Amino acid sequence: MQSLWRQFDQLSTEMIVTKAGRRMFPTFQVHISGMDPAAEYVLLMDFIPVDDKRYRYAFHSSSWLVAGRGDIAAPGRVHFHPDSPARGSQWIKQTVSFDRLKLTNNLLDDNGHMILNSMHRYQPRLHVVLVDRSRNSQRFAHRNFCTFSFPETRFIAVTAYQNHRITQLKIACNPFAKGFRTADSENRPSAQCQTESPRLSLPWTLFEGTSVSGAVREDQRPPHHLRTNPHDPTLQTAMDEAPLSYSEGMDCSTDRRDGGSHAHFYSTPVFFTLPCQWDRADRGLMG
Structure with missing residues (x-):
């Protein structure tokens, strides 16, 4: 999806956030290599603010401008890929897609969706964690994970598309x-x-x-x-x-x-209902 992400990035990508939760498009998808086929890994994502600014869209210039200091960051959450944990042989043979991830602006969300502030810019991150079942695994915890971020996947959270x-x-x-x-x-x-x-x-x-x-x-x-x-x-x-x-x-x-x-x-056509009555004489409608 890299080429599509780059095309959106040229226009400053926008992602809809709703109270019920909205899926991302483009979808975050990756190919992974270099894993131990026999080892188990957990894949998860989070979203971090790019900066501490709040933005607004200027229609006269078709661009995003800084509108002031950002709101207090929403509670940090992570989204686990539903196939986690899985062996490296499974991850590397398929395209890993986070198509079930949803974005919300509901601070009280209890569905596990990613909570974001509207009109703020975010950077998605992918974390690959090795499942270490040894007794002293905590000693090597700093070596058992990798974090990846792709600049072209940055976006501004909105409640309605501006551009x-x-x-x-x-x-x-x-x-x-x-x-x-x-x-x-x-x-x-x-x-x-x-x-x-x-x-x-x-x-x-x-x-x-x-x-x-x-x-x-x-x-x-x-x-x-x-x-x-x-x-x-x-x-x-x-x-x-x-x-x-x-x-x-x-x-x-x-x-x-x-x-x-x-x-x-x-959208599909929207029809308005207007008051009218049936004329029995000529079998017509009078509005």
Whole structure:
């Protein structure tokens, strides 16, 4: 995954943290060599702050800036690979993937997820520990483990993606984001995820006047008689009152620059329920 990590790193990688816990993408995966095939090893990960700063995203310059001193570090935790302990012969013959690891911002989490502070930068670390069953193993404890860190895996923890290019790249490369890609993008070779960020097209705009990141073709829009009127006061009231849900399957970020609101929606179409009644005379709906 190194080439993909480097591509994200060029854009300043962002990782979503939620109260329930969110899996990382790209996934942390490694190949290991040099182990004793007969010995047993434990693999685990932790996350350390890169610095003591808190960051904010500047939309006008599309960059991260220091916003002040960081928050108090969350309780330190480690994540054990579920196959641990295992013999070296098992570790070296496979790609070791930490795909079950989840990130959370819930300080009271009791699910074993990694607790991180939003808007802080972190460095993942991998620890390889030799299982020494000898009686005097504590004497050699300092020699029985190795720690590895890769600079390209650094990321900023966020509750919603700030850089829309990060969002597009994750949708294009994440195999679990298939529902967000159109047929055209699905036909592209997966290797393009490591070389470029393809332009994505979403099904259709939520309502006329909404700016959606990506191209929207005319044949993907709903018929003219079904399109909503942004100047309709009834619709505007319904939109103001209707809550938009943010789930693990949807990434929604808001840009407040220039005093306005510019939203990027990456989800299935959202429908608003408007009050209406059935006209028995002409069997039609009156809104």
